[in-house]
Amino acid sequence: MRGDSMFGTKKVITTCIQRGAEFSLSISRNKRINAAIAAIDEAAWTPVHYPGAVEDPTPGR
Numbered sequence: 001m002r003g004d005s006m007f008g009t010k011k012v013i014t015t016c017i018q019r020g021a022e023f024s025l026s027i028s029r030n031k032r033i034n035a036a037i038a039a040i041d042e043a044a045w046t047p048v049h050y051p052g053a054v055e056d057p058t059p060g061r
Helices: 010-018 031-038
Strands: none
Touching: none
C-alpha cells in the first residue's frame, strides 16, 4: 500500500503490520519523527524498487 500524509495514522500502520502488508507512507516530519528515524540502525534500511520508476544515478547527493 502507498499513501500520502493523511494515511500516516497509528491505525493504518498497525493494520498494515498486523496483516503483513508491505507499505510506504509519506508523512510530515517533526521532532518525534526525526528522533525515530535517527534511532534506526543504518544496516536496517532496505531499498525500495518501484517497477517502471526512473532511478536516480546519484542518490544521496
